Amino acid sequence: MSDEPPLTLHTLKPAEGSHRERKRVGRGHGSGNGKTSGRGHKGQKARSGSHNMRPGFEGGQMPLYMRLGKLPGPNHRMSMPMGPFRTHTTPVNVRSLDAFDAGTEVTPELLKAAGVVRTLRHPVKILGTGELKTKLTVHAHGFSKRAVELIEGAGGTVVVIGGAPAEEPAPAPKKRAKAKAAEPEATEPEAAAEPEAEASEPEPEAEEPVADDTDAEPAEDEASADDQDAPEDEASTEN
DSSP states (O other): OOSOOOOOGGGOOOOTTTOOOOOOOSOOGGGTSOSSTTSOSSSGGGSTTGGGOOTTOOTTSOOHHHHSOOOSSTTSTTTOSSSTTOOOOEEEEHHHHTTSOTTOEEOHHHHHHTTSOSOSSSOEEEEOOSOOOSOOEEEESEEOHHHHHHHHHTTOEEEETTOOOOOOOOOOOOOOHHHHHHHHHHHHHHHHHHHHHHHHTHHHHHHSOHHHHHHHHHHHHHHHHHHHHHHHHHHHHHO
């Protein structure tokens, strides 16, 4: 029999070496951790809470992500060297797809269930490292050119999640705007000629001496009437 005491409530203890006492800092030379307890000499890192600074903080000087040049746009690879604007993808090589049976429809959910990817938080992109001999229908957010060649070379199909369906390019529209703009220019002289013709038509009407004839006739009538009245007056005076 062993010399170990029987296992009871008052003899329970953790296994040897599984428990370690907490490091008690700031207890001076006698603590075995030195005067500064591993914190160095003064400075910011010697203070409490100094190891909880935000990522990218450099003690107040101009940080790296502000010193470097950036290109416009949130999705460009060189837009933001660090920070929330960098885009991420989960890479999956075609050699990982060779483990699936022929005819399987591989989706990001199936990749996660099979343990190929850990999370679906980022888009999945298929890369072309390795060989693929199985006919598969692969659904992913992106494919490299080499991956597409390997998948289609094995008789499989590539389906881009969220991508526009492949359609035949629409024929370029004919440039009719310029032709329409040219037509009014060609008809402008004709339109300008028509008003001139219309304006020239009333001129002969103005030349007809209608008003003069009417005025002249009454004048003659008045003169003849005066001549007729004149003898009567002379006859009356003679009488």
